[in-house]
Amino acid sequence: MKPGISKFVWFDGKYTTLEKAKVPITTHAIHYGTSIFEGIRAYWNSENLNIFRLEDHIKRFRNSGRFYSISLGYTDEELIDAVINLCKKNNIKKSCYIRPFYFVGEYGINLHVNENAPVHAAMFMFPFGDLFNKNGISAGISSWRKFSDASTPPLAKMGGNYLNSILATQECKRNGYDEAIMLDLKGNVSEAPGENIFTVKDGKLMTPPLSSSALEGLTRDSVIKLAEDFGYQVKESEITRGQMYLADEVFLTGTAAEITPITHIDNKKIGTGKTGKITQQLMSAYLDVVMNKNEKYSSWVTSVY
Structure with a gap:
């Protein structure tokens, strides 16, 4: 075995x-x-x-x-x-x-x-424990673009689709980063090789829309709902590379990654260069939900025993 x-x-x-x-x-x-x-x-x-x-x-x-x-x-x-x-x-x-x-x-x-x-x-x-360091990771913009609906449906979690992600991951690792960030065919932010991405600016959250070749992530959806519970405005919108550099906070979401802060992109410090307040708040709330400690979202949890 x-x-x-x-x-x-x-x-x-x-x-x-x-x-x-x-x-x-x-x-x-x-x-x-x-x-x-x-x-x-x-x-x-x-x-x-x-x-x-x-x-x-x-x-x-x-x-x-x-x-x-x-x-x-x-x-x-x-x-x-x-x-x-x-x-x-x-x-x-x-x-x-x-x-x-x-x-x-x-x-x-x-x-x-x-x-x-x-x-x-x-x-x-x-x-399985943590996929990434929860104190924050570095990321690099990949030269490999995320494929679009014009060629292959990004909404399908197909094995073959992830060859695109493998190329981006290999490149970022060669360049010394923990993870890659992929742009869509128009040059806007799409997602990471296996995660969705969020930015925080002036207390408002943004995440790329599905039209930016982003996967319809379940952790993404969970975080949007949790953020709205805290009273934060969450907008699905195209995000330029420059907007991401100037964000106060950037984090990834995914089943394996959960919520992972990005503290540096292309060797540029994001915000303070440490996990942001809103990211930390969402990480804590998410952990309560998955551990079945939030009654509002108990329907999201299936107990085995």
């Missing part, structure tokens, strides 16, 4: 061990990226394991495949049960990351994928 990954996985409707979950080298998804995935977090609060926005993740999971006519042969209820029961079967009692995915199986080299193509579904999980 690979270190860190739980012993049991779910594969085509059955629970099995990681070692037995195999696919042939002729699998279509290996050749063409015809795979769809989700990233889901579950949080252990010393009493229960709480899965965050499980139903919303499963809904997006299905919708991503619809762009490509790739059929998911399980109901939402079956997939939700599979996630919960996989946590139970592995007896997970620590915060973890859950990766459900489905993909086109043996289909030759045919590019005409349709609803009749053979599709497999699977999920695995592993313990």
Whole structure:
């Protein structure tokens, strides 16, 4: 078993061990990226394991495949049960990351994928803490632009889409940054390779719209609602590179990244060069929600045990 990954996985409707979950080298998804995935977090609060926005993740999971006519042969209820029961079967009692995915199986080299193509579904999980340093990270603007709806739907969490993100990540790492920031085809801020982005200026929050090739992130949506609870104005608007440099605060949002402050962009200090007050406030509020300590958002949390 690979270190860190739980012993049991779910594969085509059955629970099995990681070692037995195999696919042939002729699998279509290996050749063409015809795979769809989700990233889901579950949080252990010393009493229960709480899965965050499980139903919303499963809904997006299905919708991503619809762009490509790739059929998911399980109901939402079956997939939700599979996630919960996989946590139970592995007896997970620590915060973890859950990766459900489905993909086109043996289909030759045919590019005409349709609803009749053979599709497999699977999920695995592993313990997971912080993706980034929560005291703040550095970021660099990538020369690789985020692809647009004119070529590939950015709203679909497809395996092949993330080759774009890999190029941007490789570039930023070579240049000594923790993470990349990608611009859209018009030169406005889009998102990071795996996260949405927010700026704060004069107490107002801005985040790029979906038309800037931004993913419709669930953490993004959660943060917008939390910020509005605090009385902050949140606007979806095009953000120029210059506006981002002059922001008081900049932070990323994502299932893996949660809320991560960016303190430097292109070696330029953002605000004070430290985590901003509003970012810190949202980080604290978000942690309460995912730990099931905020009754208003208890519907976002699914308890396992």
